[in-house]
Amino acid sequence: MLLQAVEVSKIFGGLRAVDNVSFSIETGEIVGLIGPNGAGKTTLMNLISGNLKPENGRIEFNGQDITGCEPNKICRSGVSRTYQIPRPFPDMTALLNVAVGVFCGKHRPHMSLGDAMLDASHFLEFVGLFGKRNTLARDLSLFELRALEMARALATTPKFILIDEVMAGLNQYEGKRAVRLIRKMVEEFHVTILWIEHVMKIIMEATQRVIVLHHGELIRSGIPADVVNDPLVIEAYLGEKIA
Amino acid sequence: MVRVEHKRALLVFRFGDKKFEWPIEPRYWRNPMIGIGLLALLPLIFHSKADFLSLFATANIYACIAIPLGWQITGIGRMNFGPQFFVGVGGYAAGLLSVHFGWGPWQTFPIALVVGLLFGIILSPLTTIAKGLYFSLITLILPLIFLEITCYFRIFQGETGLYGIAPLIMLESIKTEYMVSGYFSLAMMIMYLFIVQKVLSSRVGLYAAAINDDEEVADSLGLNIKKWKILAFVITSVMITMTGWFAAHYFGTFAGVTYLHLPFMLKILLMVMVGGRGDIYGAIYGAYFVVILEKVLTITGSVNYILFPLILMILLLTLREGLYGIYRKHRYREYYPTMRVRK
Numbered sequence: 001m002l003l004q005a006v007e008v009s010k011i012f013g014g015l016r017a018v019d020n021v022s023f024s025i026e027t028g029e030i031v032g033l034i035g036p037n038g039a040g041k042t043t044l045m046n047l048i049s050g051n052l053k054p055e056n057g058r059i060e061f062n063g064q065d066i067t068g069c070e071p072n073k074i075c076r077s078g079v080s081r082t083y084q085i086p087r088p089f090p091d092m093t094a095l096l097n098v099a100v101g102v103f104c105g106k107h108r109p110h111m112s113l114g115d116a117m118l119d120a121s122h123f124l125e126f127v128g129l130f131g132k133r134n135t136l137a138r139d140l141s142l143f144e145l146r147a148l149e150m151a152r153a154l155a156t157t158p159k160f161i162l163i164d165e166v167m168a169g170l171n172q173y174e175g176k177r178a179v180r181l182i183r184k185m186v187e188e189f190h191v192t193i194l195w196i197e198h199v200m201k202i203i204m205e206a207t208q209r210v211i212v213l214h215h216g217e218l219i220r221s222g223i224p225a226d227v228v229n230d231p232l233v234i235e236a237y238l239g240e241k242i243a
Numbered sequence: 244m245v246r247v248e249h250k251r252a253l254l255v256f257r258f259g260d261k262k263f264e265w266p267i268e269p270r271y272w273r274n275p276m277i278g279i280g281l282l283a284l285l286p287l288i289f290h291s292k293a294d295f296l297s298l299f300a301t302a303n304i305y306a307c308i309a310i311p312l313g314w315q316i317t318g319i320g321r322m323n324f325g326p327q328f329f330v331g332v333g334g335y336a337a338g339l340l341s342v343h344f345g346w347g348p349w350q351t352f353p354i355a356l357v358v359g360l361l362f363g364i365i366l367s368p369l370t371t372i373a374k375g376l377y378f379s380l381i382t383l384i385l386p387l388i389f390l391e392i393t394c395y396f397r398i399f400q401g402e403t404g405l406y407g408i409a410p411l412i413m414l415e416s417i418k419t420e421y422m423v424s425g426y427f428s429l430a431m432m433i434m435y436l437f438i439v440q441k442v443l444s445s446r447v448g449l450y451a452a453a454i455n456d457d458e459e460v461a462d463s464l465g466l467n468i469k470k471w472k473i474l475a476f477v478i479t480s481v482m483i484t485m486t487g488w489f490a491a492h493y494f495g496t497f498a499g500v501t502y503l504h505l506p507f508m509l510k511i512l513l514m515v516m517v518g519g520r521g522d523i524y525g526a527i528y529g530a531y532f533v534v535i536l537e538k539v540l541t542i543t544g545s546v547n548y549i550l551f552p553l554i555l556m557i558l559l560l561t562l563r564e565g566l567y568g569i570y571r572k573h574r575y576r577e578y579y580p581t582m583r584v585r586k
Contacts (some may be wrong), residue, residue: 075464078463080463083460090456104461106465
């Protein structure tokens with residue numbers, strides 16, 4: 001078992017954003033995380049990556065307790081993430097954005113700047129951004145930013161990647177490219193993925209298991225075909241028209 | 244002997260069997276060695292003018308504050324409005340020991356270093372606790388509190404300040420003494436420039452840039468931001484403290500009113516504004532600009548006190564990236580090291 005969350009809760013004032021959620025993810029899986037807006041999906045992701053600290057519950061990664069650890073510690077143990085709204089380092093070139101990940105994702109005290117650049121250019125080429133290596137990150141388009149974030153996430157040599165809504169703001173063609181990129185990522189780097197997504201078609205195609213959140217509670221977990229037909233999920237998230 | 248040949252776009256210097264080529268193209272003139280060489284010539288040319296040498300040293304001392312500050316601003320991702328606090332710490336540490344115990348500059352050196360280190364470590368948690376504007380406000384208040392303390396206790400000799408601090412060197416000819424002290428200030432500035440340049444063009448510079456751009460993201464990419472912010476703050480604070488130590492021994496007097504008051508902060512701000520935020524070469528241009536501006540404005544008399552902040556405000560509003568920053572903006576690829584991959 002790669003990741004295990006046991007009765008994790010997060011409370012913002014009077015709102016229980018994540019309420020006693022327990023689930024586990026096996027190595028090599030692609031797991032979808034769905035739910036209506038405000039269901040607590042991103043909060044759950046922030047809890048795993050360490051950006052937020054849970055009120056109670058326990059999160060284990062690779063047999064290690066990572067509850068309430070610093071984000072950098074969690075990252076170095078092998079968890080990486082992307083953001084819903086891309087957050088690159090705007091005043092740095094694409095190559096240097098990835099180089100930060102190369103330097104920091106692992107303890108590499110003897111790596112030179114040149115070596116890190118070489119490593120970074122490898123990841124940039126993987127996501128198809130090598131031609132834009134010297135462009136400032138603030139000048140990249142939305143799709144390129146998403147690709148950059150993935151390259152940056154991969155550069156930290158993760159075992160587990162948290163992906164937050166790749167499809168938001170992308171057109172159909174770009175979306176397809178992004179999904180292809182994620183699949184390629186799994187094939188080549190053997191990473192496990194937890195994927196927040198609103199586009200049901202992609203969730204149905206790409207993921208092996210789906211977790212559904214509603215009002216911070218986990219209401220259903222299982223293979224996509226079963227989950228979509230669950231009356232509880234239809235009522236909470238999908239709406240009756242599709243059913 | 245050195246033989247000089249002119250070959251198309253190259254100047255070739257031959258010394259024995261050694262050859263050195265210098266391309267005659269404007270883009271090779273931006274070499275820092277040329278600038279440093281020109282600065283090193285200045286005291287020799289104006290060796291008979293004491294006031295000029297004093298200006299020269301002042302500019303170098305200002306640059307010694309602005310250069311570490313450039314690293315600090317990027318390294319902690321916050322604007323520090325009170326670097327003069329550490330100038331005060333270093334100056335008073337050196338001054339008090341020299342005036343009350345008769346210590347020389349090399350005896351006060353380690354004490355000033357340790358005191359700066361202590362204050363740096365004590366204040367360093369601010370870089371992680373206080374965010375954005377709060378950090379700026381706290382650092383703005385610190386020198387003013389220090390100023391109050393210096394006025395309250397008699398040991399600091401209040402507004403007259405400490406005088407009779409041991410000079411850096413004692414020579415028979417006062418003119419040579421001025422010139423050698425001027426070179427000392429230049430050497431210190433070049434040393435700071437060298438250190439900060441080396442640090443910022445290494446991986447630490449990359450970390451500093453990442454922290455400056457987005458702390459949270461840097462943290463979730465595995466960068467221990469607390470460690471690097473505290474390191475950047477403490478090291479630069481010690482460097483600024485040593486500038487205070489130098490200023491105290493160079494001028495022989497040290498008064499909190501000169502360094503800890505808001506006008507001095509305005510000068511530092513103007514230096515940073517002219518040089519571009521967090522640009523170390525720009526800091527030198529900024530320091531010399533401020534010193535020359537100050538000298539020119541003294542002609543206007545007491546209007547000086549209004550003109551200076553006015554110029555600052557105009558620059559703040561019109562030149563967000565500073566004069567040198569505008570030039571830098573067109574060459575952003577040189578800002579951080581880039582690798583060229585052959586196809």
